[in-house]
Amino acid sequence: MAVNAVLKQRMADLGLTQEELANRMNAALLEITGRPGDVSDRTVRNLVNGTTRRPIGRTRRALEAVFHCPLKDLGFAVPAERSEDPVERRHFITASTALALAPTVPNSGSPRRVGTSDVERLQRRFAEVIANDHRHGGRLAIERTAVALADEALVLQGSGSAGQRVRKQIYASAAAFRSSAMWAAVDGRRFDDAAAHMQVAVQLAEMAGDPYIKFRIWSHAGTMYRHMGRPADAAAANDVARKLGITRQDPMFASLGLARQGAIHGVAGDGAAARRAFDQSQDAMQRADPAAARPVWMNAFYDQAELDSLALCAYLSLGDFERAEAHGHRCLSALRPHMQRSKAIATTRVARAQLEQGALETAVARAMSVPGEAANRHPRVGGMLRAFGRRPEVIAPGSATARTWATYIRDTWR
Structure with a gap:
């Protein structure tokens, strides 16, 4: 054939x-x-x-x-x-x-005017997608919804006349939805789909000429390659984001780029570079104006808790478990209540850091505190807990703690 x-x-x-x-x-x-x-x-x-x-x-x-x-x-x-x-x-x-x-001929007899109210509606839907991602993360339904909304934005482009500013905003909305589809696919470990979404998102962002959404897409790309175990590609993609002018205009974007670079150094095994990146990221965050106007996606997730979450990830990769645990506790204490997916991930990572330091009972109890729904329905959380679950029997074979974990897994994940 x-x-x-x-x-x-x-x-x-x-x-x-x-x-x-x-x-x-x-x-x-x-x-x-x-x-x-x-x-x-x-x-x-x-x-x-x-x-x-x-x-x-x-x-x-x-x-x-x-x-x-x-x-x-x-x-x-x-x-x-x-x-x-x-x-x-x-x-x-x-x-x-x-x-x-349908995209070019409106239902009414006269041409339709596409305006700011249409853009505002798309932006409200984008905020809903972000909220769902923070609650659930990685689910195929979130990815599909984001793709459908990107298509809806593109249909809107052809539904009537509009000024150049509105057209660019609509393209930016379409790019934003596609970048959310990309992130949902990354979070769900559907990397081929994520790469396909990225290609479309990059094209739409160029048509929009929006540096903020370009930053989001390339920063996500760096994270995608990091999760795929390709640190060189991750660093190259993240560098595209870090070289955009907005990182010089707003230290908060510089901070995020550096924090994600630190996580990439962790995967690459470069402890000195990781520590330097996180120190620079912390400094940039402290210089940022908390009242500055930023995109909704940035305000929704990047703060001290996310910086510490990325440091937790990096130091786990480096085997610096004590430092990882310290960042993990700081992350969990600062997480906003709606960040349920982030809480499950950070909790699992802290448990792993405790386990590798020999605190078996404490680690297993913490891992068991992760909600069963997150463990069963979120691919990244489930994978991390499975990796965690293989270690108690290696560290303390036949121990009561190892048996407790095995029983919990059997009863909870069956």
């Missing part, structure tokens, strides 16, 4: 992953037929890899509606035409034409 290079390129042109194309095809089918679509990731994978060479019926209709072109222009062999009910065919043509024109 041969890969359908034409379809693959058309998907790349629109910045669509296989999952996103499936979602758009299902939306098109709902519009065309009035019934929800059942296109899955596997359906799209078979279309791309050449397993399905002649899509028919609903699959064909959905493809033609999404890409606004005949099937043959998507690299497929066109099946022989079958007799079709004229009414049904007219309904399809009308519905698919409406889909194609």
Whole structure:
């Protein structure tokens, strides 16, 4: 079988992953037929890899509606035409034409004006996405919601006239949503999806000309590569963020860039560089004006607790468990109440630092305090707790503490 290079390129042109194309095809089918679509990731994978060479019926209709072109222009062999009910065919043509024109032809008779109220609505939805991320983190539903909202922003671009400032703000909103989708995928350990979101987000941010969202995207990219165990790529991506002008204008952005650089040095095993980065990050934070105007995403998460969280991560990687634990306690004492995902992660890391210092009972008790929902539903927390759980039997094989942990895991995670 041969890969359908034409379809693959058309998907790349629109910045669509296989999952996103499936979602758009299902939306098109709902519009065309009035019934929800059942296109899955596997359906799209078979279309791309050449397993399905002649899509028919609903699959064909959905493809033609999404890409606004005949099937043959998507690299497929066109099946022989079958007799079709004229009414049904007219309904399809009308519905698919409406889909194609929806971004550019408003429902009213006169052109619609896209304005600041539309931008404000998008910004409110962005704040909701961030709040959900802090409560839950990493879930596929957050990623999908963010992608859908990015698409909604782009549809808004074509729905009417707008000034240049508003257009840039809408592109910035689309980039922000995509960067949230990227972060949800990173947090959920779906790194291929995260990289795909990053590519789209970078393009949108360039169109917006917004240095703040550029910083967020490249800073997230550095974190993505750090979690993938690629410190050289992580440092290079984070450097893109750190070299933006806003790090010179606002020390708070400089502080975040340096703190994430410190975490990268930790993964790379460079203790001296990590300590220097965190010292510089702390100094920059102390110089920052707490009342300065900053984007909602920055205000929502970066503070002393996050700086200490990154230091906790770095010193754990370096094996400096006493220093890691100290930063962990500072982080937990300063975390804002809504940061539930961050609390679960920091608690698990503190438990690991205590465990490696020989405080088995204290460490196990702390690890058991992580809510079961976080352990079961958050991929990063679950992975960290599994790594933690392998250590008691290594450090104290057959001990009562090791048995306590094994029983807890069996009863809680079954």
